[in-house]
Amino acid sequence: MAQTKAASRLRQMLADSEQLVVCPGVHDGLTARMALHVGFDALYMTGAGTAASRLGQPDLGLTTVDDMANNAGMIAGLDRSVPVIADADTGFGGPLMVARATEKYILQGVAAFHLEDQVTTKRCGHLLGKELVDTGTYVARIRAAAEARRRMESDIVIIARTDALQSLGYEEAVNRLKAAVAAGADVAFLEGMRTKEQMAQVVKDLTPTPCFLNMVGGGVTPLINAAEAKALGYSIVIWPMAGLTSVYLGMREICRELKETGEIKERHTADGQVDGGVRDVFELCGLSACGEFDKKMGGTSFAYKC
Numbered sequence: 001m002a003q004t005k006a007a008s009r010l011r012q013m014l015a016d017s018e019q020l021v022v023c024p025g026v027h028d029g030l031t032a033r034m035a036l037h038v039g040f041d042a043l044y045m046t047g048a049g050t051a052a053s054r055l056g057q058p059d060l061g062l063t064t065v066d067d068m069a070n071n072a073g074m075i076a077g078l079d080r081s082v083p084v085i086a087d088a089d090t091g092f093g094g095p096l097m098v099a100r101a102t103e104k105y106i107l108q109g110v111a112a113f114h115l116e117d118q119v120t121t122k123r124c125g126h127l128l129g130k131e132l133v134d135t136g137t138y139v140a141r142i143r144a145a146a147e148a149r150r151r152m153e154s155d156i157v158i159i160a161r162t163d164a165l166q167s168l169g170y171e172e173a174v175n176r177l178k179a180a181v182a183a184g185a186d187v188a189f190l191e192g193m194r195t196k197e198q199m200a201q202v203v204k205d206l207t208p209t210p211c212f213l214n215m216v217g218g219g220v221t222p223l224i225n226a227a228e229a230k231a232l233g234y235s236i237v238i239w240p241m242a243g244l245t246s247v248y249l250g251m252r253e254i255c256r257e258l259k260e261t262g263e264i265k266e267r268h269t270a271d272g273q274v275d276g277g278v279r280d281v282f283e284l285c286g287l288s289a290c291g292e293f294d295k296k297m298g299g300t301s302f303a304y305k306c
């Protein structure tokens, strides 16, 4: 398996200490297309969003490895030059299963993924009552992922996440991250931080390992902007709710309008064009590019203007 362009690209970004990789959370093709259109250097495939959009379920470990890997792979395939960082929850089982999951993510062209130390009946890191596996079990997950990466001759980036802060405290959480890095993880992710002091301290305590920051709207971690995250020394910051919050607010507004008034009024841009209509959505998803490709290859189905 050759090294993927996207994983190498992400590794280059991580090697540049001046660069902070800012990733909007996306959960499906349309939200990913919109983030790509706006021009982000990398995307984050949220597990919570995958559960909500593919299953209509909360983030409680209900997605299978194939739900997650297939969703991540579809998103990664939209633009292979833009790295996709994907949620891999607990790795979906013991070391054998974690290795299989890693192989699936690699084959799907994902650039990076995170593995955590919750039990497999996991929950969102910003909910109460999280249960953990012991450090040995967690490290075995990371080791299995690193071994699968070696077997596949891949350069996929492994992000170690710990949820230990809530029940075991800061020191134990940092020890778990250090053990995960020793077992082959490239990046450290302390989940559920509650203070700006912790946010600053963990970067120092994990040096020189790049650190990952999770900005969940409505979660337990204080929200800071990209400039502040960069000043603290973070390498990656994700905003996992970007797609979910947009859909939640936008769909609610439009559904209410239809229910209350019996119609949905067209939205317009400042220069009077319809905004968000059918053509905009198709074009965002590559309508013109599809027609051009078909024609160039000698196809005739889309030779007329769509």
Ligand SMILES: C[C@](O)(C(=O)O)[C@H](CC(=O)O)C(=O)O
Pocket (backbone or CB within 6 Å): 025, 045, 046, 047, 048, 049, 059, 087, 123, 124, 125, 126, 191, 214, 216, 240, 241
């Ligand atoms: C990052 C996360 O794993 C995700 O699935 O996006 C979640 C965030 C969320 O539930 O919004 C988490 O922090 O556990």
